[in-house]
Amino acid sequence: MATQREEDAAEYLKKHRIIELLDNLSCMLFFHRPEKPREFLIEQLEQLKISQKTQLKGPNLFNSANLDAVFGILDPADQKYITFAQYKQALITLGIEDINECPEGVNEDKISHETFRTEAMQGLQRRSATYEQP
């Protein structure tokens, strides 16, 4: 039986998305491996604060060049479309949760490069918005 304090703490963590925040920070740390980890973390947190205020994109490990590369791998014949199954698997691999199951083009099973990029960017944005959601 969780005590009141434990429940309060769990709720706090969930509301402010603390675990996702620390996960993202750890990923950044281990990927970049800066000489001065504290300063690096402070920088990331400042950027996150700004993105929280302005609703602009927060810090993230993937950028649009990475997304283009992923699409290129999935579409080697350059048909400009990928299947829904490919689209979903790629988003899962990028670590995105609550994927949009009905993106544009799902009925023809042809997800365009544009659609893929938009959905991926939005998903990544949701992942990096590790602060209280209004």
Next chain:
Amino acid sequence: MDETVKPLRIPPQMSVYADKHNIFHLLQSIRSHVILYSQSMLSGLVVEQPADPLSFLIALLQRSSTDIPRVLLLGPPAVGKHTMAQRLSADLRAVHVTLESLLSDQSELSAQARRVPPTEPLPVELLLRLVQRRLGEIDCFSRGWVLEGIPQTHLQALSLQQAGVLPEHVVMLEAPDDVLLERSRGKMVDPLTGDVYHRTFILPPDASVARRLEERRPAEPQRDTALQRFRREVPGLRSAYQSVLRVVNADQPHADVYQQVLAFVRTRRRSRIPRILLLGPPGSGKSLQARLLSEKYRMVDVCCEQMLRSVAAESSALGEEIHSYLDDGRLVPDSLVLQVLEERLGRVECSTRGWILHGFPRDLQQAKSLQEALQPNRVFFLELADDVCLERITLRATDPVSGERFHAVSHPAPSSEVQKRLQTRPEDSSHTVTHTLRQYRTHTAALQAVYPGAGVIDADQDPLGVFEALQSRLTAD
């Protein structure tokens, strides 16, 4: 298992980086079962629950370091807490907080506390608020603190922890009752500074101080109750702080006690993932010790030879190559060994649980290449004289029927019937062993130069003794 999924490899550089900057302590992984460090990010958030976590974290990271001292100094009356705490806080440049200092300021809280008769312990709520307030002040916040003689009971300890007052180190001084008695009989206090001296053991530095000294001998029944009360609370206090506690014997010369306390307080808490190298001549017990250590500490036991053999048994290109070397009885070239090693030690289980490697490196070149790629953080040399090595190995034999292994001296065959059947392995022949031994001896000096901080363990004792020695080196910082 899905063959198309490649096994996850964590680059060893990540463990090295984490170790170097003590990342896990900083982040405080949620997988740890008890949150004890309020200075690290996650537990700070859980304890304080600030409305703006991002700003809170930034402020926490900006504080100069997580290494400010937070020490509790506990012990029975007359054991020497006051002197110790004073000296410690001076050396660490931390604030010295005593019960007296908490009671002696001008606030309403202190006045309330002073109204409590001295024979009774302070009510927990009151003590908690006094301590919290004092430790929250700017000097304690930035320089750290040494709390003397608080908490006194298990209940107080728990309340302090709940309120987020979490020391990094707890020192409990101990001495037998008769020593305490002796000390309390001769206790003298300087009323001006509060310094504690003793009529016989600790004399004041000069005559002017000596003239001021007052006897502070507590009445016998009071002293005995205080002592009894402390002894009753000891198990509770010890269990409350068990992971940060060190008990120090105060029945020694003051300088020795102080050195031990200071050394302990200076150790940083590290959650270190072991990357251990076990080196030594054949017969020194590397495989056995590696197995014992890996079983106890749940790290991965990597025997270089076995690893190569298992790769050789695979049908991969690398395996075939290695197989041809082993078949011909030639030494597998360093480049191949390192390749296999990096792959093996880069696996997830090795990165998370740690590893202990034996049978490699054997010479300077191998050691240097290993250092670049995998940087072990503990190295041990098992020392054993040549004749003992020879004896341990050449007298080994196996019973082909039961598969049991025996040793002519330490573990002889049970009957002469078994004795007759026994066979020795070609690699256990004295010729092979002497050769390997000579190889080891030529390279030892070079290896020891690569690992100057390595521990040297005497392997000429029973395995349990060696194991104890290894363990104590491992757990010391």
